[in-house]
Amino acid sequence: MLVFDLALKSLRNRAFSTSLTVGSIALSVALLIGVENVRVGMRESFSNTISQTDLIVGAKGGTIQLLLYSVFGMGSPTNNVTWDTYREWDEHPAVEWTIPYGLGDSHRGFRVIGTNEDFYRHYRYRGGQAIALAEGRPGSGVFDVTLGADVASELGYGLGDEVAVTHGIGEVGFLNHDQMPFTVVGILDKTFTPVDRAVYVTLEGIEAIHFGWEDGGPPMPGEERTREDVLAMDEIEITQVTSFFVGTTNRRDVLRLQRDITDYEGEPLMAVIPGVALNEMWQGIGYAETGLRVVTIFVVLVGLLGMLVSLYTSLNERRREMAILRAVGAGPNRIVSLLVLESVCLAAAGAIGGLVLVYVLLSAGQPIVEAQVGLFIPIRPPGSVELLFLGAVVTAGFLMGFVPALKAYRTALHDGLAVRV
Amino acid sequence: MSLAIDIRRLRFRYGGGPWVLDIPELTLERGERAFLFGPSGSGKTTLLGVLAGVLEANEGEVTVLGEALTSLSSAQRDAFRAQHIGYVFQMFNLIPYLSVLDNIALPARMDPARRARLDGAGVKETAALLADHLQIGDLLKKPVTELSVGQQQRVAACRALIGAPELIVADEPTSSLDFDRREAFLELLFQECERAGATLVFVSHDRTLEGMFSRRISLPDVNKAVL
Numbered sequence: 304m305l306v307f308d309l310a311l312k313s314l315r316n317r318a319f320s321t322s323l324t325v326g327s328i329a330l331s332v333a334l335l336i337g338v339e340n341v342r343v344g345m346r347e348s349f350s351n352t353i354s355q356t357d358l359i360v361g362a363k364g365g366t367i368q369l370l371l372y373s374v375f376g377m378g379s380p381t382n383n384v385t386w387d388t389y390r391e392w393d394e395h396p397a398v399e400w401t402i403p404y405g406l407g408d409s410h411r412g413f414r415v416i417g418t419n420e421d422f423y424r425h426y427r428y429r430g431g432q433a434i435a436l437a438e439g440r441p442g443s444g445v446f447d448v449t450l451g452a453d454v455a456s457e458l459g460y461g462l463g464d465e466v467a468v469t470h471g472i473g474e475v476g477f478l479n480h481d482q483m484p485f486t487v488v489g490i491l492d493k494t495f496t497p498v499d500r501a502v503y504v505t506l507e508g509i510e511a512i513h514f515g516w517e518d519g520g521p522p523m524p525g526e527e528r529t530r531e532d533v534l535a536m537d538e539i540e541i542t543q544v545t546s547f548f549v550g551t552t553n554r555r556d557v558l559r560l561q562r563d564i565t566d567y568e569g570e571p572l573m574a575v576i577p578g579v580a581l582n583e584m585w586q587g588i589g590y591a592e593t594g595l596r597v598v599t600i601f602v603v604l605v606g607l608l609g610m611l612v613s614l615y616t617s618l619n620e621r622r623r624e625m626a627i628l629r630a631v632g633a634g635p636n637r638i639v640s641l642l643v644l645e646s647v648c649l650a651a652a653g654a655i656g657g658l659v660l661v662y663v664l665l666s667a668g669q670p671i672v673e674a675q676v677g678l679f680i681p682i683r684p685p686g687s688v689e690l691l692f693l694g695a696v697v698t699a700g701f702l703m704g705f706v707p708a709l710k711a712y713r714t715a716l717h718d719g720l721a722v723r724v
Numbered sequence: 725m726s727l728a729i730d731i732r733r734l735r736f737r738y739g740g741g742p743w744v745l746d747i748p749e750l751t752l753e754r755g756e757r758a759f760l761f762g763p764s765g766s767g768k769t770t771l772l773g774v775l776a777g778v779l780e781a782n783e784g785e786v787t788v789l790g791e792a793l794t795s796l797s798s799a800q801r802d803a804f805r806a807q808h809i810g811y812v813f814q815m816f817n818l819i820p821y822l823s824v825l826d827n828i829a830l831p832a833r834m835d836p837a838r839r840a841r842l843d844g845a846g847v848k849e850t851a852a853l854l855a856d857h858l859q860i861g862d863l864l865k866k867p868v869t870e871l872s873v874g875q876q877q878r879v880a881a882c883r884a885l886i887g888a889p890e891l892i893v894a895d896e897p898t899s900s901l902d903f904d905r906r907e908a909f910l911e912l913l914f915q916e917c918e919r920a921g922a923t924l925v926f927v928s929h930d931r932t933l934e935g936m937f938s939r940r941i942s943l944p945d946v947n948k949a950v951l
Binding site: 305309312313315316623624626627628629630631632633634635636720 | 769772773776778798799802803805806807809811813816817818819820821822826830831833834835883895
């Protein structure tokens with residue numbers, strides 16, 4: 304207790320170097336825990352985005368790519384699937400439901416997804432939650448559009464507003480389908496998934512804005528059609544989808560269905576199981592994660608080394624203090640425990656400071672990350688991993704404390720009651 | 725048992741260096757006020773280190789207050805020092821991050837036996853009483869860095885005296901004081917040693933003070949290692 308009191312008062316006496324040391328340890332610990340938190344949060348956020356979908360089907364290509372553009376709104380699709388093929392698989396006996404997705408357009412940086420009522424009926428996220436509407440109704444007409452929660456709030460749209468779609472998926476497109484604006488009929492509830500950052504129209508709408516664009520560019524002058532032309536048509540024929548989600552009647556059929564789709568002879572198709580594709584993706588970036596973690600561990604070590612340097616260099620000016628402590632009866636062991644305790648206190652204060660800092664930064668950064676990257680990093684109470692890290696930092700502080708402590712021990716034995724140089 | 729210090733055939737040196745102490749015999753009665761003098765380098769501080777049990781004799785026997793230091797382990801000697809000896813340095817006596825009160829109270833907090841000898845009074849009360857006796861009662865709450873050298877030495881004396889140790893060892897405690905203040909300081913120190921019944925070993929190279937002591941020891945005369 305006396306030693307603890309001495310350690311605290313001694314540290315407080317050197318307030319400036321103490322706070323610098325604690326600050327640098329706190330920063331490094333915050334980095335370590337922050338990286339871990341973001342990593343876990345990112346995985347959680349990704350796997351929460353889609354639920355209960357057994358297969359995602361698209362044109363042959365990269366499995367991760369298919370997952371990224373269909374589910375997470377990242378990257379661009381290469382090929383489409385014909386409507387007839389989609390219909391054929393939709394009616395396959397093993398298939399209970401499907402959700403068709405037509406991709407490739409955007410609105411002010413937000414992806415436009417052409418789909419149908421099956422999306423509202425079957426799409427599930429985070430443990431089976433269904434899509435719900437905050438206001439309005441699901442889009443069903445050719446020029447109806449339903450907005451994700453973030454799209455509506457960031458762009459300030461309300462029901463009845465008109466929305467023009469841009470060809471391609473850049474932040475700023477220059478080929479606009481602005482002769483055929485859509486009308487907002489519904490706004491979705493916030494889901495904390497990429498659904499919030501997408502604009503949902505009907506597949507017919509996607510077809511309509513692309514009349515005359517069959518060869519990839521805008522229609523020739525004189526061939527443009529207007530909204531009124533389209534509305535006058537009896538029926539709009541859907542020609543293609545980009546990908547579709549499949550729910551099976553019986554989950555035991557998933558693997559066989561996946562094989563059948565991959566072997567389909569009508570056109571080159573591919574089916575991925577979302578969980579499997581996600582795992583592949585995590586394996587791919589696992590090396591980067593490990594590298595990042597190693598770097599952050601080294602940063603923590605550097606922070607602790609800073610503490611070691613600060614304690615060690617203070618020893619010379621503290622020789623007098625050690626001689627006094629010896630004179631009033633402190634054995635060399637007490638001197639050792641004083642310095643080890645100071646080191647542990649610094650490490651512990653740094654660890655706790657780092658933990659606090661992480662939560663401050665996470666709560667400040669959460670909306671920014673969500674807006675910039677579309678990832679919702681959940682803030683959870685510190686788990687076993689965090690506590691393990693904190694324990695490791697304090698243990699490292701304890702072990703490192705022996706370096707100045709043993710030096711002080713030797714000096715104290717050598718000095719005795721007189722400070723010899 | 726009536727001897728405070730009983731040294732027989734003591735020899736000491738640092739590491740493999742030359743002999744610093746070679747004292748065939750030196751004894752001191754309990755309750756004496758001894759003045760130990762000698763020029764710089766005559767081994768004064770080293771002898772105090774041996775008496776306090778911080779340094780271990782290479783040869784011979786050192787018995788302090790009836791306890792043979794030479795047969796104790798270093799941890800036992802530390803405990804013995806904490807319990808029975810009050811020590812005052814020449815200067816820089818105080819731990820800079822502790823208040824005056826905490827500095828005085830340090831030995832009582834370090835050792836249960838010293839605490840037990842406070843006669844039922846609390847550590848704070850005893851420290852305040854001692855500070856009053858040494859006329860620094862109004863400084864208790866001050867940080868030690870704001871004290872004058874004379875005030876610091878009085879705080880150090882209070883710390884040496886708290887918990888009534890039987891032996892007070894003072895290593896040139898007055899050499900950084902003005903002449904007038906030396907005598908005043910000594911008077912107070914004597915008074916408190918008497919009150920506690922403690923033996924005092926006072927080291928100095930300055931013989932102007934020796935008249936105030938009951939016993940005078942010239943270290944060069946007893947220490948054969950000094951050429």
